[in-house]
Amino acid sequence: MKPQQIILSPDNNYALLTDYFLRNGLRKVLIVCGSSFKNFRLREFVDGLISRGVISPVFFSDFRPNPDYESVVKGVELFRNSNCDSLFAIGGGSAMDVAKCIKLYANMPEGVNYLRERIVPNEIPFLAVPTTAGTGSEATKFAVIYYKGEKQSVSDDSCIPQTVLFDASVLHFLPDYQRKATMLDAFCHAVESFWSVNSTDESKTYSKSAISLILNNMDSYLANEESGNATMLKAANLAGKAINITQTTAGHAMCYKITKLYGISHGHAAALCVSVLWRFMVENTALCVDPRGEKYLDGMFHDLASVMGCPDALAGADKFLRIFAGLQLQTPEPDGEGDLELLSKSVNLDRLKNNPIRLDEQTINALYRKIFDRK
Numbered sequence: 001m002k003p004q005q006i007i008l009s010p011d012n013n014y015a016l017l018t019d020y021f022l023r024n025g026l027r028k029v030l031i032v033c034g035s036s037f038k039n040f041r042l043r044e045f046v047d048g049l050i051s052r053g054v055i056s057p058v059f060f061s062d063f064r065p066n067p068d069y070e071s072v073v074k075g076v077e078l079f080r081n082s083n084c085d086s087l088f089a090i091g092g093g094s095a096m097d098v099a100k101c102i103k104l105y106a107n108m109p110e111g112v113n114y115l116r117e118r119i120v121p122n123e124i125p126f127l128a129v130p131t132t133a134g135t136g137s138e139a140t141k142f143a144v145i146y147y148k149g150e151k152q153s154v155s156d157d158s159c160i161p162q163t164v165l166f167d168a169s170v171l172h173f174l175p176d177y178q179r180k181a182t183m184l185d186a187f188c189h190a191v192e193s194f195w196s197v198n199s200t201d202e203s204k205t206y207s208k209s210a211i212s213l214i215l216n217n218m219d220s221y222l223a224n225e226e227s228g229n230a231t232m233l234k235a236a237n238l239a240g241k242a243i244n245i246t247q248t249t250a251g252h253a254m255c256y257k258i259t260k261l262y263g264i265s266h267g268h269a270a271a272l273c274v275s276v277l278w279r280f281m282v283e284n285t286a287l288c289v290d291p292r293g294e295k296y297l298d299g300m301f302h303d304l305a306s307v308m309g310c311p312d313a314l315a316g317a318d319k320f321l322r323i324f325a326g327l328q329l330q331t332p333e334p335d336g337e338g339d340l341e342l343l344s345k346s347v348n349l350d351r352l353k354n355n356p357i358r359l360d361e362q363t364i365n366a367l368y369r370k371i372f373d374r375k
């Protein structure tokens, strides 16, 4: 049985965090963090730990969004040369991805191309503090880095942080657009995981809990209240646990090029796709490719709607669309037919294999058309 991820709360001035370092005898901690770390209350606390001699960390921030392999190599070298005993990642998806790769590569021979080496799991303690309630990266075995400009997907169970701190105060300064877009990312993870051909009872339980928490706490979270922020971190983590089992589906496969072409956030782009895809799939379960069959799919969409608090499958899809529209995010304008063509051709059909409904290039083109027609 896989060990459960340990969740720490920041209560009593991070008492559990102090205890974590002392109990595990961790001193030489590699702190992988983005530039926003300096703004957090957590930074003051870490400074206090340093001045009291509890930890003697080494900081690593030499990486950019969509981190490249070279940055990871620098991080691995710093970890080794500083004789670090553990990893502490504070950030969004990029900091998590870098820290995950450092963990996986730290015990590989020096000077080799880590991407070509076999991963041998190690016991390096890994603590993560997500600074957005969206990616759920702290709950997944996946990391994405770039090697010579090419996207590399790294995946191994052993890179999932054993311990996570949910610190709602880090969400306090999140810009409004990022707040909405990251929540939508978590929402799409939970929904796509639910309908994925790889879904299991366990993944569906995570998805259901995540969707309920998102729906029940959305207003508080969007109002930047402490309780809403804390709950949304849990929801994103549960949605991450769901996609860790199932991976994402067509919504994510279709959204990457939208982000690339128009520079909108990943979660915003994913929600644009899911909001159109959901209704299309409910209306076209005859195109089922899930081995459990069309009847199963009809029942699954009904169950998904129930989780959304809706009486039937189409009402579930419509509710998502209404919530998304209510966030009032501006839909980008494609630059004519050329863009639609480019978008449709960009979707790797192989990556659609987790989707329960068959989608060909023509259908995908029609879906993109629908996404951008809606104002």
Ligand SMILES: [Fe+2]
Residues within 6 Å of the ligand: 135, 185, 189, 252, 266, 270
């Ligand atoms: Fe995502």
